[in-house]
Amino acid sequence: MAETLVLHEDPRSGNCYKIKLTAALLGLPLLTQQYDIMAGETRTPHFRSQVNPNGRIPVLQIGAGDTARFLPESNAACWYLADGSALVPQDRFQRADMLRWMFFEQYNHEPNIATLRFWLHFVGEANLSSQQRSQIVVKRMAGQDALELIDDHLERNDWFVGEAVSLADIALFAYTHVADAGGFALGDFGHIGRWIERVEALPGFAAMD
Amino acid sequence: MAETLVLHEDPRSGNCYKIKLTAALLGLPLLTQQYDIMAGETRTPHFRSQVNPNGRIPVLQIGAGDTARFLPESNAACWYLADGSALVPQDRFQRADMLRWMFFEQYNHEPNIATLRFWLHFVGEANLSSQQRSQIVVKRMAGQDALELIDDHLERNDWFVGEAVSLADIALFAYTHVADAGGFALGDFGHIGRWIERVEALPGFAAMD
Numbered sequence: 001m002a003e004t005l006v007l008h009e010d011p012r013s014g015n016c017y018k019i020k021l022t023a024a025l026l027g028l029p030l031l032t033q034q035y036d037i038m039a040g041e042t043r044t045p046h047f048r049s050q051v052n053p054n055g056r057i058p059v060l061q062i063g064a065g066d067t068a069r070f071l072p073e074s075n076a077a078c079w080y081l082a083d084g085s086a087l088v089p090q091d092r093f094q095r096a097d098m099l100r101w102m103f104f105e106q107y108n109h110e111p112n113i114a115t116l117r118f119w120l121h122f123v124g125e126a127n128l129s130s131q132q133r134s135q136i137v138v139k140r141m142a143g144q145d146a147l148e149l150i151d152d153h154l155e156r157n158d159w160f161v162g163e164a165v166s167l168a169d170i171a172l173f174a175y176t177h178v179a180d181a182g183g184f185a186l187g188d189f190g191h192i193g194r195w196i197e198r199v200e201a202l203p204g205f206a207a208m209d
Numbered sequence: 210m211a212e213t214l215v216l217h218e219d220p221r222s223g224n225c226y227k228i229k230l231t232a233a234l235l236g237l238p239l240l241t242q243q244y245d246i247m248a249g250e251t252r253t254p255h256f257r258s259q260v261n262p263n264g265r266i267p268v269l270q271i272g273a274g275d276t277a278r279f280l281p282e283s284n285a286a287c288w289y290l291a292d293g294s295a296l297v298p299q300d301r302f303q304r305a306d307m308l309r310w311m312f313f314e315q316y317n318h319e320p321n322i323a324t325l326r327f328w329l330h331f332v333g334e335a336n337l338s339s340q341q342r343s344q345i346v347v348k349r350m351a352g353q354d355a356l357e358l359i360d361d362h363l364e365r366n367d368w369f370v371g372e373a374v375s376l377a378d379i380a381l382f383a384y385t386h387v388a389d390a391g392g393f394a395l396g397d398f399g400h401i402g403r404w405i406e407r408v409e410a411l412p413g414f415a416a417m418d
Contacts (some may be wrong), residue, residue, distance in 0.1 A: 017330055054317065062302065065214055071305055072310040081304035094272065096280055096289035099308075103282040107315050108263065134343050 005081075006031045007169055008070075009049055011209040012122060013037070014174035015074035016058040019163065021170050022078045023060060024206035026085055034060075038122065074174075075102045078167050087167050096180035098161045103137040104146075105175075111144035114175040117182035140183070147179065147189055154191035161177060171197050214290075215240045215270040217279075218258055220418040221331060222246070223323055223383035225267040225285035230379050233286045233415035235294055239313075241309065247331065283383075284311045287376050307370045310377035314384075318359075321352035323384040325391035349392070356388065356398055361384050363400035367407060372413060382408050 005023070007030050009016035023030040024173065035041040035057055043055045052059045053073045060077035062069045071077050082088050089095050116139050119128055125136075150172060153160065160168035177196050180186050186193065214232070218225035227403075232239040240417050241336040244266055252264045261268045261281045270288035271278045280286050291297050298304050325348050326335055359381060362369065369377035386405050388396050391405065394404065 002236050012357065054313065069302055071302070071309055072318075073309040076305050076309035079308050080301065083304065084291070092289065092292055093278055093280070095292065096285050099288050100280055100282040100285035103284050103315055105262065105314055107282075107320075111316075111320070130349060131343060134340060152262065154413055177390060 003062050004031065005029065005063045006033055008033050008042075008057050008059040008061060009079075010037045010057055011044075011193065012184055014117075014178065014208070015055060015110070017208045018074045018170055018174045018185065019060060019077045019081070021174070021206055022087065022167065024083050025087065025165075025170070025202060025204045025206060027082060028081060058140065058167070075106060075167070075171050078170060081166055087170070088168055089162055089164075091162070094162050094166075097164045098168045101160045102171045105168075105171045108173055109141065109146040109150075109172065112139040112146060113179050113184065115139055115182075116143060116184075117178060120183055121181040133163055141192070143179070143182065143184060145187075147176070147192065150176070151189040151191045153188055154195045159179060165199070169195075169199060174208075212236065212271050213240065213273045215242055215273070217242050217244065217251075217266050217268040217270060219244055219246045219251075219266055222266060222309055223326075223339075223417070224319070225284045226417045227379055227383045228286045228290065229268060230415055231290045231296065231376065234292060234296065234299075234303070234374075234379070234413045236410060236413060259285050260276060274353065283313060284376070284380050287311075287379060291376055296374065296379070298371055298373075298375055300371070303371050303375075307375045307377045310369045311380045314377075314380045317351065318355040318381065318386055321348040321355060321389055322393065324348055325352060325393075326384065326387060327391075329392055330390040352388070352391065352393060356385070356393060356395075356401065359385070360398040360400045363404045374408070375396070378404075378408060383417075 007019055009032055011034065020030060025054065028153055041047065042057050048055050051070055054072055056072065057079060058074050060071040060080060062071065069182065071080055089098060104121065116136065119132060160172065176192060214237065216225065216228055220243065221397055227316060230238060238388060246266065248328065251266050257264050260279055261280055265281065267283050267286060269289060271280065271281040302329065309371055368374055369381065385401060
């Protein structure tokens with residue numbers, strides 16, 4: 001890819017890390033521009049009008065200046081980088097099945113596991129609103145269900161799709177490998193543990209900051 | 210596609226409707242097998258072991274008998290059907306940008322707009338748990354934000370990506386066009402209203418049951 005790639009990110013975010021890990025595995029140079037989400041730096045009118053109307057990071061910027069294009073949503077940005085590479089299966093069913101795990105990640109995994117990590121590890125339980133605090137038990141159970149489902153899948157498979165690493169593994173790795181910080185007992189999931197070791201052994205692997 | 214296609218569905222679900230609309234626009238025959246989600250028919254051990262370990266519909270079944278394959282997650286199933294068709298843009302950025310809107314739909318739109326429709330229109334407010342009831346205000350605000358964001362995009366664009374309908378429009382149409390049933394005032398969003406008319410005028414369009 002000849003175009004300049006800039007990741008608008010907060011390095012504490014697993015969603016941002018997915019994109020950095022994808023770029024690392026593909027050997028693509030990626031510049032970064034950092035924002036402090038705790039200070040609301042992605043909710044400003046300038047950020048919304050110039051980078052992402054949804055007020056969220058990550059956003060992958062492709063190109064620079066007047067012709068720059070902006071791509072929000074972590075898994076869509078990973079797809080852009082990996083489209084046509086070995087990280088996206090050639091087989092029609094496998095390609096859709098990879099997206100199946102990536103949608104599962106955003107619907108069943110991230111809103112529970114990433115949100116509890118954010119609330120408990122970064123915001124702090126004492127600083128949560130009562131509305132947030134009332135959701136902890138439900139998110140704990142749903143996150144536990146998601147971890148059990150992927151542990152069960154990894155009991156029978158080395159990778160999420162087919163016989164090789166794909167974007168599904170990258171998307172699910174990001175918040176799974178730091179689930180302890182959200183109060184999940186990762187040590188209870190042996191198949192997940194061995195899969196984490198497989199991901200970390202990939203050529204070009206880059207750890208989260 | 211020569212293989213038998215069976216949609217495991219509940220016809221009340223907009224996520225199921227997405228797949229039926231995709232098949233209709235592509236002229237693909239689609240069999241259906243129906244489940245009553247209100248009666249827990251997708252949470253049984255049999256359903257989890259044979260169709261989807263996540264206990265959810267929709268699931269697209271491809272083929273039959275011992276070689277049948279099962280694809281959960283509505284947007285992944287739409288992708289499988291439309292892969293290689295005009296509903297998936299050829300351009301690399303546009304293809305990723307289509308996925309961007311589909312991930313937005315599952316993260317920011319469906320959990321608010323579809324959930325409120327399910328709770329208020331099908332379950333009934335009086336039957337909600339206190340935990341669910343405590344989330345109504347937050348989901349109302351987040352759903353309103355999602356509708357404002359897409360209305361703003363549609364002020365400047367006829368379709369979500371490029372100059373033609375894509376899976377992004379189908380994914381977002383499913384729960385947007387019935388948002389009234391979740392208590393959202395769809396009449397307040399004129400650009401959404403005109404986009405709904407454009408979708409309904411597509412050749413092959415099929416209405417929700």
